[in-house]
Amino acid sequence: MALQILFLIVAILTLGSAIGTVIARNLFHAALFLIGTFAGVAFFYVLLQAEFLAVSQVVVYIGAIATLIIFAIMLTRSVMGREAGALNQWAGIVAVASALIIAALIWLFTIVKFDVNPQPVPDDAIAQIGKGFVSTYVIPFEVVSILLLVALIGAIMLARERHQ
Amino acid sequence: MVAPLSWYLFLGAALFGIGFFGVLARRNAVAVLMGVELMLNAVNINILAFWRFVRPDDPTGQIFSIFVLAVAAAEAAVGLALIISIYRTRRTVNIDEIDLLKH
Structure with missing residues (x-):
């Protein structure tokens, strides 16, 4: 409680x-x-x-x-x-739209019944993540590593001062 | 379990809606990126809530949310570098004034 x-x-x-x-x-x-x-x-x-x-x-x-x-x-x-202000001229409409999105999502989550599984989390949950990264999800893992490297290099290239 | 699944889902929905408002209603480009971060956090809460309540024995949920985290980091780095680059050339980070493609 x-x-x-x-x-x-x-x-x-x-x-x-x-x-x-x-x-x-x-x-x-x-x-x-x-x-x-x-x-x-x-x-x-x-x-x-x-x-x-x-x-x-x-x-x-x-x-x-x-x-x-x-x-x-x-x-x-x-x-x-x-x-001039933190919000642009459409802030009112956007506020209504986001309130509608929140209401629609909450309505959806109340009517849909998910089959909840009351199992406890296994003790080796973190070890499972590590094993997942080098077995089932090895390709997405490598792709994310490359994505991070590319984003890093891209960010440096974009933010760099250009000297002509 | 502390709270039922629906509480986490409602929290995620509310956070997502607030982030959505931030993305569309803010003038400053940095503030728009903050809204995107809020939305990504809401998504992660949902993923982890489903992992905990529906398939706690399968690490897929946690692994997926780590991917979301990594992509969010990449997005923040590139987004902020773009904003700084735009600021250098246009002297503004106001979304309304960044309209190079329109003219």
């Missing part, structure tokens, strides 16, 4: 900071709210007993992506002052 209440509190905090991310006028505040959301999501990974993913979430999202976003905000900073 206590954990259910904790779930609801963290869910409200996560969604609240997600809303803060999308409406905050100051981009730095948006980035800090984003970090809060990532931390909340990591908490839900722990609740789902996906410990490895929770650690990856903290390392990759909070450690790397959030830092990258803050760097990008600082490098493109002069824009922030003369920004």
